[in-house]
Amino acid sequence: xxxxxxxxxALVLSGPxxxxxxxxxxxxxxxxxxxxxxxxIALAAVLSAFSAGIAIASRLFAPGPDGRPTAxxxxxxxxxxxxxxxxxxxxxxxxxxxxxxxxxxxxxVAIATxxxxxxxxxxxxxxxxxxxxxxRVLDVDEPLAYCLPGVRSRVVVSEGTLTSLADxxxxxxxxxxxxxxxxRHDLVLEMFTAVNAAFPRxxxxxxxxxxxxxxxxxxxxxxxxRAAGPTPLARALVTCATSRTPVGALAAGxxxxxxxxxxxxxxxxxxxxxxxxxxxxxAVLVVPTVAVVLPWLTELNRLxxx
Numbered sequence: 001x002x003x004x005x006x007x008x009x010a011l012v013l014s015g016p017x018x019x020x021x022x023x024x025x026x027x028x029x030x031x032x033x034x035x036x037x038x039x040x041i042a043l044a045a046v047l048s049a050f051s052a053g054i055a056i057a058s059r060l061f062a063p064g065p066d067g068r069p070t071a072x073x074x075x076x077x078x079x080x081x082x083x084x085x086x087x088x089x090x091x092x093x094x095x096x097x098x099x100x101x102x103x104x105x106x107x108x109v110a111i112a113t114x115x116x117x118x119x120x121x122x123x124x125x126x127x128x129x130x131x132x133x134x135x136r137v138l139d140v141d142e143p144l145a146y147c148l149p150g151v152r153s154r155v156v157v158s159e160g161t162l163t164s165l166a167d168x169x170x171x172x173x174x175x176x177x178x179x180x181x182x183x184r185h186d187l188v189l190e191m192f193t194a195v196n197a198a199f200p201r202x203x204x205x206x207x208x209x210x211x212x213x214x215x216x217x218x219x220x221x222x223x224x225x226r227a228a229g230p231t232p233l234a235r236a237l238v239t240c241a242t243s244r245t246p247v248g249a250l251a252a253g254x255x256x257x258x259x260x261x262x263x264x265x266x267x268x269x270x271x272x273x274x275x276x277x278x279x280x281x282x283a284v285l286v287v288p289t290v291a292v293v294l295p296w297l298t299e300l301n302r303l304x305x306x
Contacts, residue, residue, distance in 0.1 A: 006052035007091045009288065013045035014199045022207035028263050029270045031218040033277035035188065038212050040281035042195045046102065047288035053095030056088050094200075102198035109193050113186075116248040117148050124148070124156055133174070137162065144243035145236075146251035147177040149186035156249075161240065169236040172228035173252050176236075179223035180250040185216045214256050221260055222269070230264040237261055 018041060021027070027034030128136035138144075140158040143165070148154040155177045162170065180186070192209050224233045237260060240253035 003052045003055040003088060003091055006048045006055060006288070007094075010045050010048035010052065013041050013048060013284075017041055018208040018211075022211040026270075026273050027211070027215060027277075028218060028259075029267060030274035030277050031215045031222065031269075033274035033281075035212060035215050035219070037277045037281040037284070038208065038215070039188070039191070040284045042192060042208070044284045044288045045199070046098070046195065047285075049095050049098045051288055052091050053099070056092045056095075097200070098198050102194060105194040105197035106190075109190050109197070113190060113248050114150065116246070117150055120246050120248065121148050121150075121152060121154055124154055128156065131157075135174075142243060143239045144245075144251070144253070145173045145177060145240050146243075146245050146249040147180050148249050149181055149184065153181045155181070158243075164239050165236055166232070168228050168232040169239070172224045172233040173236040173240065175227035176220045176224040176233070176252045177250070179220040180216070183219065185219070185250060186248075188212065188216060214259065216250075217252075217254075217256055217260060218263065220250075220252075221264065225264065234261045234264050 018038075021034075021038070021041070124136045124138070128138050131137050134155070136154050136156045138156060138158045141160045142158060143160040145155075145157045145161050148156065155174065157170075157173075161173070165173065189209075189212065192212050196206070196209050221233060221237075237252060237257050240251070241257040243251065243253045245251035245254060
């Protein structure tokens with residue numbers, strides 16, 4: 001029954017749990033810990049799915065003393081019975097699908113994102129002007145500010161941003177964008193995008209990716225507050241709220257501006273909530289991780305001692 005248990009765990013961690021966490025309000029007071037919890041849930045869901053496949057494979061293809069399988073898929077029908085055998089094979093097929101989709105999604109997301117950023121970086125370098133602060137300045141009246149992560153990263157602002165914001169507000173918005181680049185928040189988003197694409201649509205939660213996007217912006221906001229204070233950042237965010245961002249970039253403004261500005265005037269981050277989130281993240285990973293490692297070690301031991 002371990003295969004069924006891991007299947008249920010994978011389904012729960014990829015659907016209901018992310019949906020409940022996305023509705024919670026506490027993550028805004030511990031964004032870094034909340035992101036770690038989101039990562040642990042996503043990783044545990046993948047490990048649980050693989051654990052189900054390993055559990056079935058170890059039952060259907062268990063090696064004997066000579067290292068060869070002691071049973072075939074068809075021979076296990078008599079042992080398990082048709083209902084359980086069909087369920088096992090369905091779970092095993094789903095595991096293979098998730099593994100294949102995850103591998104393909106990781107490659108596709110990485111290639112597509114880097115191509116878009118490289119193209120936009122080339123355009124920015126051609127039409128933008130260099131600034132003494134290492135920025136690329138676009139001759140656009142609309143206030144906008146965003147960054148293009150990667151090895152050749154860029155922080156891009158418009159003339160409208162430089163003329164509309166005060167010096168401390170510019171410092172806040174630049175601190176926000178440089179925090180994205182320094183922490184490589186884009187890699188976190190890539191991971192969640194790939195995991196979201198790997199699980200079938202009928203079991204995954206679409207809210208996970210949006211929740212992580214918001215938390216990443218909150219993390220960058222916290223860095224900006226430490227550099228320039230909450231009031232200059234709030235004014236800068238409101239000014240850049242309606243700006244449009246190219247795909248693959250990380251921008252200060254956007255549809256989450258209202259939520260983030262309200263957060264700046266609310267209660268600060270909580271160490272207690274952060275500690276609880278870190279502890280929960282560790283607990284979520286223990287069972288599926290051990291379940292994956294131990295079967296592999298057992299099978300390797302059988303093979304080498306045969």
